[in-house]
Amino acid sequence: MNLLKGNFYSRDSNVVAKELLGKILVKGETGGRIVETEAYYGPDDPASHASSGRSQRNEVMFGPAGRTYVYLCYGMYYLLNITTRKEGEPGAVLIRAIEPRKGIEEMKERRGTKDAKNLTNGPGKLTMAMDIDKEHNNIDITKKDSLIKVLDSKEEPENIGESGRIGISEGEDMDLRFFIESSDYLSN
DNA sequence: CACTAGATTTTCT
DNA sequence: GAAAATCTAGTGG
Numbered sequence: 001m002n003l004l005k006g007n008f009y010s011r012d013s014n015v016v017a018k019e020l021l022g023k024i025l026v027k028g029e030t031g032g033r034i035v036e037t038e039a040y041y042g043p044d045d046p047a048s049h050a051s052s053g054r055s056q057r058n059e060v061m062f063g064p065a066g067r068t069y070v071y072l073c074y075g076m077y078y079l080l081n082i083t084t085r086k087e088g089e090p091g092a093v094l095i096r097a098i099e100p101r102k103g104i105e106e107m108k109e110r111r112g113t114k115d116a117k118n119l120t121n122g123p124g125k126l127t128m129a130m131d132i133d134k135e136h137n138n139i140d141i142t143k144k145d146s147l148i149k150v151l152d153s154k155e156e157p158e159n160i161g162e163s164g165r166i167g168i169s170e171g172e173d174m175d176l177r178f179f180i181e182s183s184d185y186l187s188n
Numbered sequence: 189c190a191c192t193a194g195a196t197t198t199t200c201t
Numbered sequence: 202g203a204a205a206a207t208c209t210a211g212t213g214g
Contacts, residue, residue, distance in 0.1 A: 075197035077207050124207045167206050
């Protein structure tokens with residue numbers, strides 16, 4: 001189980017999004033296998049937070065790859081992204097769903113449900129289950145002692161599906177959502 | 189089941 | 202001041 005390095009993340013967003021499938025996301029005592037992601041870009045992507053230039057919120061997307069980008073959505077839910085591409089070229093991958101592997105009891109408690117399939121099958125749910133919030137923005141996840149890490153995996157995902165992104169109002173036609181078709185833990 | 193409405197607050201125009 | 206990369210509970214078949 002090797003830690004993914006900076007050169008994994010510094011590529012194009014859609015490549016990183018696709019290759020993150022099957023990898024293991026770890027935060028503290030909790031963790032799971034990534035089964036659903038979405039790619040976001042910069043000025044050319046109307047759905048991206050970075051579409052209209054740098055701002056206080058999105059500045060991490062403009063920085064180096066391999067950092068966390070955590071922000072509050074709809075005033076209630078934190079969403080977890082990982083930055084991609086080079087410094088000055090904004091990009092990120094949204095982690096939409098994982099399959100629970102580690103600390104399942106703890107995640108059940110945080111989410112208040114016994115149903116394993118309902119623990120982390122959505123971007124707002126997985127941050128709740130793993131206790132991720134604004135404090136975890138802009139963490140360098142390529143460091144060994146980082147609180148949040150992504151580990152390589154020998155289990156290569158089989159059936160990778162593509163579709164338009166979810167929950168946005170522009171740019172849905174771009175097919176930048178990637179997921180493992182056989183997984184029981186995809187978002188709704 | 190399927191569908192609708194409401195929660196809640198940061199961020200940028 | 203409006204909109205936002207969502208989720209849950211509640212309603213009605």
